[in-house]
Amino acid sequence: MKKRDLTIIAMSLLLVASSCEKEKENDLLVPEASVENVEQEKLQITDEVTSVFKNNYYNVNEIDVIDFMLPDGSMEERFQLENDILFSAEQFKSLSEIDIKSAKNYHTTNLVSPRTLTIIGYTGGQNALSTKEQTALQYAVSNYNALNLSIRFTLTFGTSYDDKDMVVYLNPSESGAGGSAGFPSNGNPNKFVQIYGLSNYDVNVIEHVITHEIGHSVGFRHTDWFSRQSCGQNTNEGTAGVGAIPVPGTPSAYDPTSIMLACFSSNEDGEFNNNDITALNYLY
Numbered sequence: 003m004k005k006r007d008l009t010i011i012a013m014s015l016l017l018v019a020s021s022c023e024k025e026k027e028n029d030l031l032v033p034e035a036s037v038e039n040v041e042q043e044k045l046q047i048t049d050e051v052t053s054v055f056k057n058n059y060y061n062v063n064e065i066d067v068i069d070f071m072l073p074d075g076s077m078e079e080r081f082q083l084e085n086d087i088l089f090s091a092e093q094f095k096s097l098s099e100i101d102i103k104s105a106k107n108y109h110t111t112n113l114v115s116p117r118t119l120t121i122i123g124y125t126g127g128q129n130a131l132s133t134k135e136q137t138a139l140q141y142a143v144s145n146y147n148a149l150n151l152s153i154r155f156t157l158t159f160g161t162s163y164d165d166k167d168m169v170v171y172l173n174p175s176e177s178g179a180g181g182s183a184g185f186p187s188n189g190n191p192n193k194f195v196q197i198y199g200l201s202n203y204d205v206n207v208i209e210h211v212i213t214h215e216i217g218h219s220v221g222f223r224h225t226d227w228f229s230r231q232s233c234g235q236n237t238n239e240g241t242a243g244v245g246a247i248p249v250p251g252t253p254s255a256y257d258p259t260s261i262m263l264a265c266f267s268s269n270e271d272g273e274f275n276n277n278d279i280t281a282l283n284y285l286y
Contacts (some may be wrong), residue, residue: 074129075129086224113189115190123139131197142213170196180198183218184219233264249284
């Protein structure tokens with residue numbers, strides 16, 4: 003069974019940022035740093051940048067600067083870490099260090115304000131979702147709405163995404179299989195959710211990937227961010243992982259069926275497990 007890194011709900015909430023699913027490994031520690039002087043024009047991976055991510059409990063063994071494709075085909079530079087989490091320069095600058103109380107619950111104050119969110123499945127040109135991917139998006143949205151949370155989604159399909167809260171689209175240029183997304187900021191969800199390389203997977207696996215990425219977009223981190231065990235790794239971050247204490251009512255140990263695991267397999271069913279539901283209800 004082949005696994006890939008995914009961009010999902012480790013029922014550990016996240017910080018302001020962006021994420022994407024793919025195969026990789028990363029580790030994490032905790033030093034001091036500031037977020038000043040990060041170039042807008044050209045992102046660079048410096049010791050300062052690495053330290054900021056460490057302070058915010060991200061796995062930093064591999065950090066890249068990538069070109070992130072938007073629905074119109076244009077590109078933006080972003081930091082990528084945990085193989086599926088993306089940060090623009092602006093999002094990086096907005097990162098604030100987690101306070102201990104927030105870290106213990108896997109989440110920060112960067113949540114989405116309660117309301118109905120508009121989400122559009124993109125249908126234009128090379129970035130259009132296939133019929134199967136559109137069906138998977140419908141399933142994912144239905145799963146969230148079935149929980150009667152304080153946030154709900156209204157789903158449409160088309161190409162006019164500027165006024166929408168979130169747009170889900172295909173990136174035909176990305177290698178591998180998975181997705182990418184960002185984290186909420188200023189009470190708003192991450193806007194851009196991309197998927198890629200999923201045409202050979204069944205609709206349930208695609209549903210899983212989209213659900214995972216929407217999870218990041220409303221504030222959830224990878225459930226196994228501290229070990230990446232779902233990716234075949236088992237890095238123990240020890241006392242550096244203050245943020246590894248879960249949302250109340252969810253396990254602190256590895257949760258093998260969470261939809262927010264860092265990597266996914268070809269036999270996913272696309273559904274939340276009970277711990278995912280507990281975490282969603284706790285936050286929303």
